[in-house]
Amino acid sequence: MSGLQVQAEERAGTQPGGTGGSGSRLSVRPAILSVRGLTYGFSRAEPLFAGLDFDVREGEFVSFVMPSGMGKTTLFRLLAGLLAPQAGTIAVGEERAAAAEASRLGHIGYMPQRDSLLPWRTVLDNAALGLELRGTPKREARHRALELLPVFGLEGTERKHPHELSGGMRQRVSFLRATLGGGKLLLLDEPFSALDAMTRAGMQEWLLQIWERHRKTILFITHDVDEALLLSDRVLAASASPVSAFSEIAVDLPRPRDCGAVLEERFIRMKRELLRLLGRETRGSGGDRR
Amino acid sequence: MMRKASAALPAGTFILLIAALWEAGTMLLGIPHYIIPKLSDVFVSMWDNRQTLAGHFAVTLGEALLGLGLSVALGTLAAVWIEGSRLARKTLYPLIVASQTIPIIALSPIMVLWFGYEVWSKVAVVILFTFFPIAVNTADGFRSADPEIGDLMRAMGARKRDLFLKWKLPSALPGFFTGLKMAATISVGGATLGEWLGGESGLGMYTKRASNMLRAEAVFSGVLLLSLMGILLFLAARLAERAVLSGRFPGEQGR
Numbered sequence: 001m002s003g004l005q006v007q008a009e010e011r012a013g014t015q016p017g018g019t020g021g022s023g024s025r026l027s028v029r030p031a032i033l034s035v036r037g038l039t040y041g042f043s044r045a046e047p048l049f050a051g052l053d054f055d056v057r058e059g060e061f062v063s064f065v066m067p068s069g070m071g072k073t074t075l076f077r078l079l080a081g082l083l084a085p086q087a088g089t090i091a092v093g094e095e096r097a098a099a100a101e102a103s104r105l106g107h108i109g110y111m112p113q114r115d116s117l118l119p120w121r122t123v124l125d126n127a128a129l130g131l132e133l134r135g136t137p138k139r140e141a142r143h144r145a146l147e148l149l150p151v152f153g154l155e156g157t158e159r160k161h162p163h164e165l166s167g168g169m170r171q172r173v174s175f176l177r178a179t180l181g182g183g184k185l186l187l188l189d190e191p192f193s194a195l196d197a198m199t200r201a202g203m204q205e206w207l208l209q210i211w212e213r214h215r216k217t218i219l220f221i222t223h224d225v226d227e228a229l230l231l232s233d234r235v236l237a238a239s240a241s242p243v244s245a246f247s248e249i250a251v252d253l254p255r256p257r258d259c260g261a262v263l264e265e266r267f268i269r270m271k272r273e274l275l276r277l278l279g280r281e282t283r284g285s286g287g288d289r290r
Numbered sequence: 291m292m293r294k295a296s297a298a299l300p301a302g303t304f305i306l307l308i309a310a311l312w313e314a315g316t317m318l319l320g321i322p323h324y325i326i327p328k329l330s331d332v333f334v335s336m337w338d339n340r341q342t343l344a345g346h347f348a349v350t351l352g353e354a355l356l357g358l359g360l361s362v363a364l365g366t367l368a369a370v371w372i373e374g375s376r377l378a379r380k381t382l383y384p385l386i387v388a389s390q391t392i393p394i395i396a397l398s399p400i401m402v403l404w405f406g407y408e409v410w411s412k413v414a415v416v417i418l419f420t421f422f423p424i425a426v427n428t429a430d431g432f433r434s435a436d437p438e439i440g441d442l443m444r445a446m447g448a449r450k451r452d453l454f455l456k457w458k459l460p461s462a463l464p465g466f467f468t469g470l471k472m473a474a475t476i477s478v479g480g481a482t483l484g485e486w487l488g489g490e491s492g493l494g495m496y497t498k499r500a501s502n503m504l505r506a507e508a509v510f511s512g513v514l515l516l517s518l519m520g521i522l523l524f525l526a527a528r529l530a531e532r533a534v535l536s537g538r539f540p541g542e543q544g545r
Binding site: 077080081082105106107108109110112114116118119120122129130132133134161163181 | 436438439441442443444445446447448452456457460463535537538
C-alpha cells in the first residue's frame with residue numbers, strides 16, 4: 001500500500017509541467033498539513049485509522065474518497081481539532097510541534113455535510129460568524145462578508161434568512177462562512193451530496209471557479225468518483241479498514257476545468273484506476289458512478 | 291391586515307352567535323337570573339361597577355404579571371442551571387418534571403400559610419403555576435440545540451461563552467416562548483385561586499364574594515374579565531415571541 005503511495009507521489013512530483021503545470025508547481029510548496037502515525041477508533045478492537053501518514057501542500061485541492069462507514073467525517077473532525085488522535089500527530093502550517101487540538105480549533109475552515117447555518121441569523125451574519133468568533137468586531141466582520149457576497153453568487157441575499165434560500169445557495173453561504181472563518185485550510189465534508197444532480201454540477205463548476213481564483217488549500221470529502229477527479233489535484237483513496245495509508249492518484253488535467261472534462265479519455269483512464277484502487281474492479285466502460 | 295380580518299371572521303361570527311343564543315335563550319326559556327343571567331344584564335352590571343371592577347382587574351393583573359415575571363427569572367435560571375450542570379440535569383430536571391404530579395391547587399394553602407393574606411401569597415401561587423412550563427420548555431429548548439452547529443462553532447474557535455450566547459441561547463428561545471405562552475394563560479388562574487384562598491381585592495375575590503351573594507351578573511362579569519385578561523396576556527406573549535423570532539422560521543409563527 002505505502003509503496004504505491006510513494007510511486008504516486010513520485011509521479012506527481014516528476015511530471016515536468018505536465019498539463020497546466022499543477023504537478024510541478026505544487027511539489028515545491030511547503031506542506032501545510034502533515035499527518036503522522038494517526039491512529040483513531042471508536043473501539044480499541046477496530047480502529048478506523050492505524051498509523052496513517054499523509055501531507056497536503058499549500059494551495060492544493062485534495063479529495064478523499066472512501067466507501068461509507070470508513071471514517072471520512074471522523075478524519076475531518078480529527079483534522080479540525082474536534083477529536084483528539086489516540087496516537088500520532090496532526091500539524092498545520094509552521095507549528096509542526098504543536099500537536100494540541102486546541103491550537104487547530106479556529107484555524108481551519110470547516111464546511112459540514114449539512115449546511116448547518118444558524119436559522120436565526122441572516123445570510124450576512126451567518127457568513128460573518130467565523131470572523132466574529134475569532135474576535136473581529138461585528139461591524140468589520142459584516143463588512144468583510146458583505147464584500148465577498150457577490151464573489152460567492154450571493155448578491156442581494158444578505159438580509160435573508162437561511163430558510164428562504166435554496167439548497168445550493170445555503171451551501172454557498174456555508175462555504176463563504178468556512179472561507180472567512182478559517183485559516184489557510186478548508187475542510188469540505190461532502191458539501192454537495194444533498195443537492196440534486198443538476199444543482200450539484202453547477203456547484204462543482206462554481207467551486208472550481210472560486211478556487212482557481214483564490215487558491216486556498218482545500219480538503220474535500222466525497223463518495224463521488226467523478227466529483228473527486230474533476231475538482232482535485234490529488235485524490236486520496238482507501239478501500240479497507242483500518243486505513244494505514246492512502247493510495248493516490250495525481251490528476252493531471254489542465255486547469256481551468258469544467259464539467260466537460262469528465263468526457264476526456266484521460267479522465268476515464270484515471271477514473272478506472274481510481275475505481276480499481278477502491279476495490280471496484282470494472283469491466284468495460286467503467287461508468288459505474290458511486 | 292385584510293387577510294387577518296377575514297381570518298378572524300368565522301370565529302367572530304361564532305362568538306356573536308353564542309352571545310345571541312345566550313341572550314335569546316335566557317329570555318325564551320325563562321332560566322332564573324341567578325343561574326344564567328341575561329348577557330345584557332351582565333354588561334349592565336359590568337358598566338355599573340366599572341370603577342370597582344377596574345380596580346380589581348388591576349390588582350389581579352398585577353399579581354399575575356409579578357408572578358409571571360418572577361417565574362420567567364426563576365424558570366430561566368433553573369433551565370440554564372440544568373443545561374450547564376450535569377448534576378442539575380440528573381437531579382433537578384426529573385424532580386421538576388415529577389413535581390407536576392403534585393396537585394398544585396392542594397399546595398396553594400401552604401402559600402397562604404407562609405406568605406399571609408397579602409399580595410405575596412397570590413404571587414407565590416402564580417409562581418407555583420407558571421414556573422414549571424417555563425423551566426421545562428426552556429430546558430428542552432437548550433437540549434434541542436443542533437450539535438452540528440456546536441461542533442462547527444467549536445471548530446471555528448468558539449469559546450464557552452460564545453457557544454452559550456450564540457448557539458445555546460438562540461436555540462432555546464422557541465422553547466422558552468412556548469413555555470411563556472402557556473404560563474401567561476395559566477397565570478390568571480393562579481392569581482384567581484390565590485385570591486379565593488383569602489384576599490381583600492382582585493377579580494377572584496370579587497367573583498367569589500358575588501357568588502356567595504348569588505349575584506350571578508356580577509359573577510359572570512368577573513369571569514368574562516378574567517378570561518379577557520388571560521387572552522390579553524397570551525396575546526402579549528405571542529407578540530413578544532413574534533418580535534424576537536421574526537424571520538427565523540418559515541411561516542409566521544415561531545412554533
